[in-house]
Amino acid sequence: MTNTLVTLENRPSGAVKVSDFGLKTEKVRELKNGEFLVNIEALSMDPAIRGWMNPGTTYIKGVELGTVMRSFSAGKVIDSKNDSFKVGVYVEGLLGAQTHAITDGTGIRIINVENSKLTHHLGVLGMPGMTAYFGLLRRGEPKPGEVIYVSAASGVVGSTVGQIAKIKGCTVIGSAGSEAKCKYLIDECGFDHAINYKTEDLDAKLKEYAPDGVHIFYDNVGGDTLNTALANLAQGARVVICGAISQYNDMGNIQGPANYMKIVTARGYMTGIIVFDFIKEWPAATKEIAGWIAEGKIHVKEDVVHGLENYTETLMMLFTGKNFGKLILTV
Amino acid sequence: MTNTLVTLENRPSGAVKVSDFGLKTEKVRELKNGEFLVNIEALSMDPAIRGWMNPGTTYIKGVELGTVMRSFSAGKVIDSKNDSFKVGVYVEGLLGAQTHAITDGTGIRIINVENSKLTHHLGVLGMPGMTAYFGLLRRGEPKPGEVIYVSAASGVVGSTVGQIAKIKGCTVIGSAGSEAKCKYLIDECGFDHAINYKTEDLDAKLKEYAPDGVHIFYDNVGGDTLNTALANLAQGARVVICGAISQYNDMGNIQGPANYMKIVTARGYMTGIIVFDFIKEWPAATKEIAGWIAEGKIHVKEDVVHGLENYTETLMMLFTGKNFGKLILTV
Structure with missing residues (x-):
């Protein structure tokens, strides 16, 4: 099985350029005990990504050059050696800008896609x-x-x-x-x-x-x-x-x-x-917001682009105001 | 009896100039019922004065052109038709940059100069x-x-x-x-x-x-x-x-x-x-600070200049950092 990943290749000083990122492929390695494999379906394209490209003096470390871009992503568990994340469940978290992610589940949450769209968990419920x-x-x-x-x-x-x-x-x-x-x-x-x-x-x-x-x-x-x-x-x-x-x-x-x-x-x-700072309270908050969506009190708009090869162009939309609604990149 | 007063003659756009102020004299009028006359002994020279020279979009109105400059001043009541402010007491408040002020006592407080210096009530106790x-x-x-x-x-x-x-x-x-x-x-x-x-x-x-x-x-x-x-x-x-x-x-x-x-x-x-915003709590605060001064826990330094004719030059000291300690102009 092959993973395709977007890597950070350069720290821009101004606007993001296509050459700041690389697109690589690698073989998906074997799972260790406690790990599971996620088949990523969608990436959240957030303004915060621009900050993560910097060396990192703010609230979170910058992404290391040559490694996969940090990304809030969502997908389905397709292999697992972790009893808390069984095959078939959907998850969301910092899984990276890639098609396949291996994780031990730290900071990853199981999402309910029966009553809400998967992509909502990257936006209004994320x-x-x-x-x-x-x-x-x-x-x-x-x-x-x-x-x-x-x-x-x-x-x-x-x-x-x-x-x-x-x-x-x-x-x-x-x-x-x-x-x-x-x-x-x-x-x-x-x-x-x-x-x-x-x-x-x-x-x-x-x-x-x-x-x-x-x-x-x-x-x-x-x-x-x-x-x-x-x-x-x-x-x-x-x-x-x-x-x-x-x-x-x-x-x-x-x-x-x-x-x-x-x-x-x-x-x-x-x-x-x-x-x-509020991460422990996210579950209660997502439940409340999901309720408001169900009642029609919160309207959600998404702007969806397809394909990891369009990562940079999609990111740039945020800074030129070209997106209209929550920007999502589907894999 | 004659009052000498500093008036605002011009609103400067940059640094304060001597020509922004005038020095005038006027006859002290008769007191009305409820009023009293203060013989001013000292003026507080504060950075806030620069803001009062502007038209006034901040927390307090600007001084009207041609009128006496707003000033925290302190002095002795020398004539009175107000039972709350009898002849002989010392007072402090927005009495203006002048030698003699007539007021009905609004915003004026009686100060105790037996255990503390009059000028302290314009600084550390003001x-x-x-x-x-x-x-x-x-x-x-x-x-x-x-x-x-x-x-x-x-x-x-x-x-x-x-x-x-x-x-x-x-x-x-x-x-x-x-x-x-x-x-x-x-x-x-x-x-x-x-x-x-x-x-x-x-x-x-x-x-x-x-x-x-x-x-x-x-x-x-x-x-x-x-x-x-x-x-x-x-x-x-x-x-x-x-x-x-x-x-x-x-x-x-x-x-x-x-x-x-x-x-x-x-x-x-x-x-x-x-x-x-804390004016009702000033008396308790001044009492606490006076106590700290008496205990030697708070040290007070004053920089005293004499003469209303030196008003502008004294004010300018604040903006060039030439004063060393609380700047006071004595009358």
């Missing part, structure tokens, strides 16, 4: 959904009647944040980069307001939609978006930093928020979300 | 001391054994923060702009480490003095200092923004902290201190 859930509820602490603004709102994190905030009784504003995405936020996700940051004046629109300011800003973008949001905070505002996709391709030259003193005058605070 | 006290204790929440770094440490806020942190059992690092100020921090204020930011590498020194990172960063400076501190946060760190003296002369071009994402990976937060 790391991005958990990031939205815990970032909003534990860090943002929404209260009914408050106004929340979420950037990159049509992505899986942003759309989940906004929809959970609606469930919690908030007024929800989202920004995205196209008319289609804005229409999706209003029509399908039930947002109150959508701002096309490419054609509309973000500052003016925030002042229009949130005249008393924004109580929670959930940021996936950074740069000018963060700075403009800081100028529109309500008293007691919480700024939850999840990501900074506008800055990831030039990490040596990050734009700091000049309006950071607005946090002081708003009597607010800025904090962040590291989703792994 | 707004700056309260800013240090509540910013550190309520926002920074120091715990014994933690490491705190305070910038502009030889100023009244910084030196008070550091000395209270020592009382609370923390390891204290301070930065200042001269050898004399650093020596003062160690020898007189009991700081554990002092960094001369003009001659030493702040990042290298923070890594040396706080190898596991800084638990509390109390910032009075902004700019590169804030950015470097963010790169040296311990897990669970609190960043308390008090001021940004390095940025006040060019508010239209503030340097945002590029390392703001370090707050996320440190699982920390950034917040601020608005001292007026």
Whole structure:
């Protein structure tokens, strides 16, 4: 049996290039006791991947050059010497960007694909959904009647944040980069307001939609978006930093928020979300979100590309805003 | 009787200029019922004054052009039609940059000058001391054994923060702009480490003095200092923004902290201190600080200049780091 894997060959200093990755094949080795083999069906394409290509000074080590790219992947156990993960079950976790993964099960969770799609466990029921859930509820602490603004709102994190905030009784504003995405936020996700940051004046629109300011800003973008949001905070505002996709391709030259003193005058605070800190609570959270999906309160949109050979091009879609919905690469 | 007053004549866009202020005289009018007249003896020269010269989009309105400059001032009641403020008592509050102030007592507090110096009520027992006290204790929440770094440490806020942190059992690092100020921090204020930011590498020194990172960063400076501190946060760190003296002369071009994402990976937060939010608790806090001064646990240093005609030059000392200790202008 042959494994095909995407390897990290170069650490880019700016935008990701095709030459930063390699595509290799190798023979799948024998299982040791306690291990099992996963036939991977789908990969989650996340902004976090860009950070994993760096040497690793943040919350998690960078990927070693020449080794398989780190990836949240999902698939079926097809061989096993581990009684907790029997042949036939479906699993999700850091299984790598490859067709076949051998693991001892550390950090791997069994997923239920009878009542939910396998790919949902990479998105709204996986790391991005958990990031939205815990970032909003534990860090943002929404209260009914408050106004929340979420950037990159049509992505899986942003759309989940906004929809959970609606469930919690908030007024929800989202920004995205196209008319289609804005229409999706209003029509399908039930947002109150959508701002096309490419054609509309973000500052003016925030002042229009949130005249008393924004109580929670959930940021996936950074740069000018963060700075403009800081100028529109309500008293007691919480700024939850999840990501900074506008800055990831030039990490040596990050734009700091000049309006950071607005946090002081708003009597607010800025904090962040590291989703792994809540990993013990993921099962309960996925169950709650699955319930909301079943009730039609959370709408899920996926953007699916096929083939490991398209790994780089698919990853680049995230940084140019070309994806529309949770980006998945099927194997 | 004649009042001499400093008026705001121009809103500077950069550094403060002598022509931004006027010096006028006027006849002191008759008191109305409920009012009293204060013969002002000393003015507090604070970095906040620079913000009050702007049109006012922050926590407090800007000073109107042509009117007396806002100022925390202290003096003696010499005439009164208010039973709560009798002739002979000493008071402190926003009495303006002038020799004689008429007030109805709103926001004015009676101070005890028998056991403490009048000028202390403008510094360590006044707004700056309260800013240090509540910013550190309520926002920074120091715990014994933690490491705190305070910038502009030889100023009244910084030196008070550091000395209270020592009382609370923390390891204290301070930065200042001269050898004399650093020596003062160690020898007189009991700081554990002092960094001369003009001659030493702040990042290298923070890594040396706080190898596991800084638990509390109390910032009075902004700019590169804030950015470097963010790169040296311990897990669970609190960043308390008090001021940004390095940025006040060019508010239209503030340097945002590029390392703001370090707050996320440190699982920390950034917040601020608005001292007026704690005004009801000031009496208890001043009493506690006065006790620490009496016990020799808090050392106070003042830099006194005489004469309202020196108002601008004295204010400018704050922004060039020329003052050494709490800057006071006596009348």
